[in-house]
Amino acid sequence: MSIELINHISKHISIDRKDLESVAGFFTPVQAKKKENLVTAGLHCKYNYFVVKGCMRMYFITEHGSEQTIQFALENWWMTDLEAFNKGKTASLSVQTIESCELLAIDKPSMEKMLATHPQMERYFRMIYERAYSASLFRVQFIFQFSKEDSYLHFSNAYPNFVQRIPQKILASFLGFTPEYLSELRRKRVKIGLRGKAGKDRKS
Amino acid sequence: MSIELINHISKHISIDRKDLESVAGFFTPVQAKKKENLVTAGLHCKYNYFVVKGCMRMYFITEHGSEQTIQFALENWWMTDLEAFNKGKTASLSVQTIESCELLAIDKPSMEKMLATHPQMERYFRMIYERAYSASLFRVQFIFQFSKEDSYLHFSNAYPNFVQRIPQKILASFLGFTPEYLSELRRKRVKIGLRGKAGKDRKS
DNA sequence: GAAAAAACTTAAGCTGGTTTAAGAAGCTGA
DNA sequence: TCAGCTTCTTAAACCAGCTTAAGTTTTTTC
Numbered sequence: 001m002s003i004e005l006i007n008h009i010s011k012h013i014s015i016d017r018k019d020l021e022s023v024a025g026f027f028t029p030v031q032a033k034k035k036e037n038l039v040t041a042g043l044h045c046k047y048n049y050f051v052v053k054g055c056m057r058m059y060f061i062t063e064h065g066s067e068q069t070i071q072f073a074l075e076n077w078w079m080t081d082l083e084a085f086n087k088g089k090t091a092s093l094s095v096q097t098i099e100s101c102e103l104l105a106i107d108k109p110s111m112e113k114m115l116a117t118h119p120q121m122e123r124y125f126r127m128i129y130e131r132a133y134s135a136s137l138f139r140v141q142f143i144f145q146f147s148k149e150d151s152y153l154h155f156s157n158a159y160p161n162f163v164q165r166i167p168q169k170i171l172a173s174f175l176g177f178t179p180e181y182l183s184e185l186r187r188k189r190v191k192i193g194l195r196g197k198a199g200k201d202r203k204s
Numbered sequence: 205m206s207i208e209l210i211n212h213i214s215k216h217i218s219i220d221r222k223d224l225e226s227v228a229g230f231f232t233p234v235q236a237k238k239k240e241n242l243v244t245a246g247l248h249c250k251y252n253y254f255v256v257k258g259c260m261r262m263y264f265i266t267e268h269g270s271e272q273t274i275q276f277a278l279e280n281w282w283m284t285d286l287e288a289f290n291k292g293k294t295a296s297l298s299v300q301t302i303e304s305c306e307l308l309a310i311d312k313p314s315m316e317k318m319l320a321t322h323p324q325m326e327r328y329f330r331m332i333y334e335r336a337y338s339a340s341l342f343r344v345q346f347i348f349q350f351s352k353e354d355s356y357l358h359f360s361n362a363y364p365n366f367v368q369r370i371p372q373k374i375l376a377s378f379l380g381f382t383p384e385y386l387s388e389l390r391r392k393r394v395k396i397g398l399r400g401k402a403g404k405d406r407k408s
Numbered sequence: 409g410a411a412a413a414a415a416c417t418t419a420a421g422c423t424g425g426t427t428t429a430a431g432a433a434g435c436t437g438a
Numbered sequence: 439t440c441a442g443c444t445t446c447t448t449a450a451a452c453c454a455g456c457t458t459a460a461g462t463t464t465t466t467t468c
Contacts, residue, residue: 060345068348070341083338093345115327122326123319129333134287136340137274141264141297143347144272144380148455169415176348181455183417352425373445385425387447 002027002104004052008076013124023121026114027104032097039095045084047105051077054101057170060093069174071139072098074162078128098166148177152185206231206308208256212280217328227325230318231308236301243299249288251309255281258305261374264297273378275343276302278366282332302370352381356389 005027006020015023027050032038039045041060049056056073058081070093073079081091085108106114115121146154152175156163163171172182209231210224219227231254236242243249245264253260260277262285274297277283285295289312310318319325350358356379360367367375376386 058341060349062349068345070344070348082334082341086334093341119323119327122330123323126326126330126333129330129337130286130290133333133337133340136337136344137262137286137297140274140340140343140347141272143344144274145264145266167415178456179416180418180457184419184455187417371445382426383446384427384448388425388449391447 002029002052004076005050005104008050009121009124012127013120015118015120019118019120023114023118026110027106030103030105031101032103033100034097036097036101037094038097038103039081039084039091039093041081041091041094043091045081045089045091046107048078048080048082048085048107048111049073049095050104050106051075051079052102052104054103055098055165056095056101057098057174058093058095059173067173068176069170071136072162072166072174078132098170143176148175148181149185151175152177152182206233206256208280209254209308212254213325213328216331217324219322219324223322223324227318227322230314231310234307234309235305236307237304238301240301240305241298242301242307243285243288243295243297245285245295245298247295249285249293249295250311252282252284252286252289252311252315253277253299254308254310255279255283256306256308258307259302259369260299260305261302261378262297262299263377271377272380273374275340276366276370276378282336302374347380352379352385353389355379356381356386 002024006024009015009020009023029052030038030049032054038047038049038056051073053075056079057069058071058073058079059067059069062068071079073095079095081093081095083089084091084093088108115125142151142154155171155175168182168186169179172179175182206228210228213219213224213227233256234242234253236258242251242253242260255277257279260283261273262275262277262283263271263273266272275283277299283299285297285299287293288295288297292312319329346355346358359375359379372386372390373383376383379386
């Protein structure tokens with residue numbers, strides 16, 4: 001079961017085959033289809049999810065009632081409303097699949113039991129959250145560094161395939177602007193035939 | 205040495221006195237005065253810092269040459285350019301004291317040795333980075349949720365003492381707007397005598 | 409495979425926040 | 439203790455990105 005998780009763990013820590021199989025036993029495979037909510041703001045957040053295959057996003061509803069995407073999870077990423085998951089509180093963030101997904105779910109009691117019986121796994125999660133923290137800081141840096149137009153250019157140059165894969169309104173909500181403005185940016189790019197190039201060029 | 209760190213660790217994990225003292229031995233006390241750079245973008249990032257007393261900030265220089273503050277560290281927080289620290293790379297973020305500080309520093313080899321001899325500490329850092337990750341996600345949520353004016357109102361209502369403690373231009377750079385605009389907001393507030401109240405009221 | 413729903417586009421008018429520039433006030437170190 | 443430096447303020451002109459509203463295209467569902 002779940003060679004992906006096993007590979008991912010072995011890539012980060014030294015752990016023998018027997019322990020790995022025992023660890024894997026704490027997880028439940030979940031099939032989710034497109035646009036399914038695995039965590040819903042306002043409800044109890046029971047599980048933490050590992051993405052075996054597919055793509056999810058985390059979002060919240062703003063005061064104005066629109067969806068704001070905070071981050072994405074691709075293959076080998078973990079996602080849940082961590083604070084709600086850890087403290088048994090109601091979620092304030094939602095997690096939703098963008099494509100149909102294969103996931104592995106673990107609830108809090110299993111997580112604790114797993115960490116107690118396999119303390120090496122603390123190291124794995126320490127590394128996972130270090131990386132997640134760095135990624136989130138990088139995002140803050142990104143948000144402040146660039147104008148909205150440049151955000152779009154950088155992101156679509158850095159992840160052209162991913163951009164093809166997700167609906168534009170979700171991309172717009174991730175980058176922090178309106179779908180209408182994204183449309184305008186796309187048109188501008190197409191018009192002057194610079195689809196793949198860096199942003200600064202167009203001013204020359 | 206450093207009862208603060210020892211207290212902080214014991215608050216998170218079960219660890220006996222002897223181990224705690226051994227752990228504390230891996231750290232070096234550092235006194236830093238106001239506006240001192242402990243990590244500098246472009247230079248080697250040798251240490252991870254625990255704040256015993258005082259206040260620091262993390263920032264970077266934008267393309268336009270201005271300083272953008274990403275986050276603050278108060279008592280009992282950790283701060284460094286994590287990615288640079290872990291991978292032995294050049295820092296891309298800077299860490300600077302806002303006030304004079306008492307810190308504890310640890311370098312990468314000591315950190316690794318400490319984790320190897322006291323594997324319980326993996327659990328401590330797992331929790332620390334979980335919290336840091338949550339805080340950073342919350343910040344992203346905050347940035348997108350509020351207008352610049354509301355960001356200022358929320359932040360200064362939530363942390364009135366802290367706001368008194370730091371220079372306004374640093375606060376402006378943390379909230380993502382210009383010092384000039386912060387000045388304008390402050391004047392508006394003072395004028396209508398609503399210094400301590402919530403934002404929405406002022407429109408009535 | 410038709411109807412309904414969702415996603416995307418276009419365009420005009422508007423506004424929150426920036427830029428620029430200058431002066432006032434507050435700190436700091438010799 | 440005062441000269442120089444940094445921070446803070448004020449104000450006017452400007453513009454990046456939003457809002458609104460309507461039309462078009464794509465996707466979903468039955």
